[in-house]
Amino acid sequence: MTGLVLSAALGAVGCEATSAPPRPVPVPRLGQSPGGAAELVLPLDGYELTPAENLTVHQANIRLLRDCMADFGLTFPESAGRPSRYPRHATLLYWLGAQDVQKYGYGGPPGFAEEMAAAARREARPIAVPESQLPVFSGTSSRVSGRAVPSEGCDGQARRRLHERAPSVDFSTVDPTVVPERGIQALESRAADQARTDDRYRSVIASWSGCMQRSGHRYADPDQAQGDPRWASRPDGASAAPSAPEVAVALADRGCRDEVNLSGVLRSVIAEREEQLIQRHRTVVQQVSTLLRTNLHNAARILDEPTVG
Numbered sequence: 001m002t003g004l005v006l007s008a009a010l011g012a013v014g015c016e017a018t019s020a021p022p023r024p025v026p027v028p029r030l031g032q033s034p035g036g037a038a039e040l041v042l043p044l045d046g047y048e049l050t051p052a053e054n055l056t057v058h059q060a061n062i063r064l065l066r067d068c069m070a071d072f073g074l075t076f077p078e079s080a081g082r083p084s085r086y087p088r089h090a091t092l093l094y095w096l097g098a099q100d101v102q103k104y105g106y107g108g109p110p111g112f113a114e115e116m117a118a119a120a121r122r123e124a125r126p127i128a129v130p131e132s133q134l135p136v137f138s139g140t141s142s143r144v145s146g147r148a149v150p151s152e153g154c155d156g157q158a159r160r161r162l163h164e165r166a167p168s169v170d171f172s173t174v175d176p177t178v179v180p181e182r183g184i185q186a187l188e189s190r191a192a193d194q195a196r197t198d199d200r201y202r203s204v205i206a207s208w209s210g211c212m213q214r215s216g217h218r219y220a221d222p223d224q225a226q227g228d229p230r231w232a233s234r235p236d237g238a239s240a241a242p243s244a245p246e247v248a249v250a251l252a253d254r255g256c257r258d259e260v261n262l263s264g265v266l267r268s269v270i271a272e273r274e275e276q277l278i279q280r281h282r283t284v285v286q287q288v289s290t291l292l293r294t295n296l297h298n299a300a301r302i303l304d305e306p307t308v309g
Contacts, residue, residue: 030264032096032254040087040095042267043274044191047289048184051083053296054123060299061158062127065137068154072136072144077127084119086112091120092192092270093263094222101250105242106226122185161302166294169287181295183288187281191273195266198273204265211256217249222262225253 030039049057066076086098098116099108108116118125135141139153150157169180178186195201205221212219219225226232231246242250257263278285 027261027264027268029261030093030095030267032258032263034097036095036097036263037087037090040089040093040263040267042089042188042191042271043278044184044188044285047278047285047292049122049292049296051088051119051123055083056303057162057295057299058123058125060302061162063302064158064161065154068150068157069133069136072147072149074133074136083123084115086116086119088119088122091116092188093266094257095263096250096254096257099250101254102247105246105250106231107242162295162298163291164294164298166291166298167287169284169291171284171288174281174284180288180291183284184292187277187285188274191270191277194273195269198269200265200269204260204262207260208256208262211259212252215252215256217252222253222257225249 028039030036048054062076062078066078069076087095089095090098099106099112104112107113114125129137135153136144136149137153137155139149139151139156141149143149152159169183171178171180171183171186174183175186175190208222209220212225217225219228228246228249231243
């Protein structure tokens with residue numbers, strides 16, 4: 001199958017009526033092999049922290065929470081010691097390169113789902129706080145065990161330490177429901193939502209579906225294939241091997257994603273939408289980026305401090 005292309009948005013001012021139509025701009029290929037991981041890059045990434053930097057911030061946050069909770073005789077879990085092994089945009093760009101579908105089907109290697117979720121959440125991992133500790137963690141009580149609880153609890157105190165000397169960012173002009181430090185992620189989600197209404201997105205999904213049908217599998221989109229009830233409930237990291245039908249569908253799926261350059265087209269369409277949002281909200285985007293860099297600077301300083309106890 002020939003490669004998919006995006007039409008060039010060229011102006012017609014000054015062109016004669018007999019001018020040749022603009023040539024289509026080829027979409028760079030983005031294959032479904034592990035080597036494609038480095039290509040899963042989008043414009044807003046330049047305003048975010050790297051996975052290792054995000055991990056530094058989260059480790060500092062956990063350190064602050066642990067020290068604060070210890071003041072009340074409470075324990076707190078340790079943070080992860082390394083960033084996720086998987087690229088943050090893998091799910092967004094329908095990229096299967098990390099899943100080794102021939103061996104694991106859609107489930108991926110042991111721990112895959114948790115690692116992918118951490119990558120998408122910028123290395124933030126769920127924290128289980130016992131209900132008995134919430135008065136200290138969230139600040140729902142003003143005093144616990146005779147000690148004053150910080151305003152908004154240990155969680156609020158940790159946020160304030162990480163935000164010291166950070167610029168004030170008014171993200172309400174973009175989305176009043178989003179806290180500023182999540183602003184870049186909110187814009188990424190908006191760009192992805194806009195891309196899904198683009199004819200190029202719909203076209204490449206239809207091409208993928210046609211390819212799958214030729215292989216004997218009827219699915220409207222990759223989410224239907226991966227979410228097939230026959231294997232969608234298989235637990236992450238299960239010791240049992242995936243079923244033969246799951247592996248067959250996953251292999252056909254990976255081949256069709258390659259054939260139609262699914263991830264490459266999605267990357268191009270989403271990148272275009274992200275560039276538009278950057279142009280429209282450049283000042284706020286730069287302010288959020290500065291906020292994130294300030295958090296990182298504070299986090300590095302906090303991790304250099306002596307531990308409590």
